[in-house]
Amino acid sequence: MSKNEHDKLSKAKQLQSTELSAILGRLDKKGARRLMERVDTSLIALRRILRATEMFGRDLAKAAGLTPAQFRVLQVISEKGWSTPKAIAQRMGVSQATMTALIDKLERKGMVTRQRSERDRRQTDIVITELGASAIDEAPDALQQIFVRRFEALEDWEQAQIIASLERVASMLDAHDIDAAPVLDWGDISGKPN
Amino acid sequence: MSKNEHDKLSKAKQLQSTELSAILGRLDKKGARRLMERVDTSLIALRRILRATEMFGRDLAKAAGLTPAQFRVLQVISEKGWSTPKAIAQRMGVSQATMTALIDKLERKGMVTRQRSERDRRQTDIVITELGASAIDEAPDALQQIFVRRFEALEDWEQAQIIASLERVASMLDAHDIDAAPVLDWGDISGKPN
C-alpha cells in the first residue's frame, strides 16, 4: 500500500474538475463549489440506479431461464408478437451476426420461431410462441415490481417531481445522438436516393 | 393480463398491468389512471437513461482503447489510486475470478501494477500507473461531459430537484438488497461467530 497515492480523494471530482474548469471560471467561489457537489451527487445517484438495474437484470434473466440478452430480445419481440432480426438488432444496438446467434438460442428453446416473410423473401419473421409469451408474462420483473410498489407509496407531488426530473435527465442524456452520433436512428425517413 | 395489443410504444404498459392490478383495486378510477400513467412515464424515462448510458459506455471504452468492463475497473481503482481485487469485485458485482482476468488485461496493457500488500500478504494491491491515470483523464467521457454541461445550464431549483429525485429513485431501486437478496452486503458489522 502506498501513501502518496491516495492523496487524492475522489477521482470523480478530478474527472469533473477538468470538465468544470471552464464553467467555474464564470462563477463565484460559493457557486462553483455547490455546482461541483451537485454534479457529483447526481452522477453518483445515476450510477446507483444503473448498477441496481444491471444487477436486477441478471436475477431476472436467471429466474426466467434466459440470459439477460435473450430476455431483452424476447421482450422486444413480444411487443408486437413478431419482428425481424434486423429490426431487433438495430433497436438493441448490436450487429446482425449477434442477433442471429441470440435468435438461434431462443429458437432452440422454443420461445420463438423463424419463418420466411411473405412480403419480402429476404426477410425472416421472428414470431413469439406461446411458451415465449408466457416466459415474458411470468418473468418476475423484480426491478419493476419494486419500483412500482415504492413509487405508489410516494406523495403525489413527489411522484410528479420524480417524473419531471427523470424525463429531464433522460433528455439530457439521450439527446446526444444529435450532437455526438447523428448517424444512429435514420431508418427510413425519406426516400433518399443516395 | 393483456398481451399483444398496441403494436407500438410501451412494452412498459403491459409489463406493469399485471403489477398494478393489485394496487389499482384500492384506488378510485381517476387516481388509478394517473398512477398508471405516471409509472409508465417514469419507467420509460428510466429506460432511456439506461440505454443512453449503455451506448455511451461502449464508445467511451472504445475510444480509450479499453473494453467497458476494463474501463470501469480502472475508474474504480483511480478513485484512490489503488485497491484490491476483492474490493473491486464486490463493488462491481462480479466474482473474484472475473476480477483477476480483468486485472490481468489491465496489467498487460500497463495501466495498473500488482504488488503484494505489506499489511496482509494474502492481499494484492492493484496500483494505477501513470498510463492508467492518463487514460482515465483523457477518456472522453461523453456521457459525463454532456451531462455536466447540460446540468450546469439548468436553473438552480431544477438542479436541486433533480438531485432529490435521482437519489430517491436510486434508493428505491438499490435498497432491494434488503428485501430480495439480504446476503449481499454483510461485510463486517458485528463479530458474528457463525
Added chain:
DNA sequence: TCGTTTGCTTCGGTAGCCTAAGTAGTTCAT
C-alpha cells in the same frame, strides 16, 4: 438482364462472466 443492394447466416476470434479447485498467508484454539 446484369450489377448492386439488402437481409440474413456462417465462421473465426475476443471479452466477460461463472464455478470449482487450487495455493499461499493468517488466525486461533489447543
Added chain:
DNA sequence: ATGAACTACTTAGGCTACCGAAGCAAACGA
C-alpha cells in the same frame, strides 16, 4: 507452536455476447 479453519487470490474449463468478414439468395434499378 501446530494444525484446522478461514481468507485473498489465481487457475482451469466452460458458457454467453459480441464483432467483422465473407457467403448466399432475394430484390431492385436502369
